[in-house]
Amino acid sequence: MLAETICSAVSAAGLGIAAITAYRKRYLAATRIAAYALVPVGLVMTGVIDWVSGIVFDPSVWIGFGLLGLAWLLFMATRAVERRGGSTRRERKAARAASRSGAVAPAASSPTLTSGAGASAAQPQDRSGKKPQRGSGGDDFSDIEAILKKHGI
Template identity: 30%
Template sequence: MPDFNDLTLLPLCVGLTLIGLIASWAAWRRRGLNAGIRGVAWSLLPVALYLTNLLELLWDVVKASVDWVTQLIFSPTVWAGIALFGVSVVLFVVSGFVKGRTAPKAATKDSPKAATGQLPQTASAQPARAPKASKPGKKAETSEEFDEIEDILKRHGIN
């Protein structure tokens, strides 16, 4: 792509601004003040970009992007890099699935619990105990509370 210098950019920007101002005047006559003001705002942008040197920056970005795309399309080393990136992503996803399917290290292959993914209980583990009911009346009271909760849940369609 050719590089533009100041001698080519300034007349281009001034020309675009003049064409935009003429179109803005026409828009104001046909569609009203709002359209005309919006057209003037758009028309002033080329000269503003030129005066702030943003036009050259924008040109450099476009040029670098086009160069990168052409290098990407025609370079076998870049395609090899893209292939390796794809393989890396696939391996990362597969490792997540493999991690979820492996049995814990504490269970052995021959153990029937290894297939279910449960850990065997050790001697220090104690079974869960049922809460003690201190009074017979209190047990009936909690049972009624649970019955009320069940009724509320059934009314709302939650089982």
């Protein structure tokens, strides 16, 4: 009953403001204000206000909203933990196996550090002690070697 009285008062005040606006010859604005003023009375007459007031003043509804909020917080917390590094057991096992296996690229050649005149004739050696052939990978860096030689490096 209180909600219906409040809605009726709001509608009456809105219609009064619309009348004053129309008196000032602002008919478009007055029509818009009158439309907004009629909404609360329309809600009362359709029963929406009774339904909303039943929800607002019912404690079990608020407990339900609280439980929904708690469920949402739990979902967000689990997503945050997953993003920060909550890896699965399989991922951790694979990471441990990879760390035990040693080098990432075992067939990679070690760099040669030579200085002086013999630097141009030196070729890098892989771990087996064999020199790579010229056609296989030595030509890939020939332009870089030429630039470095030009600058005396």
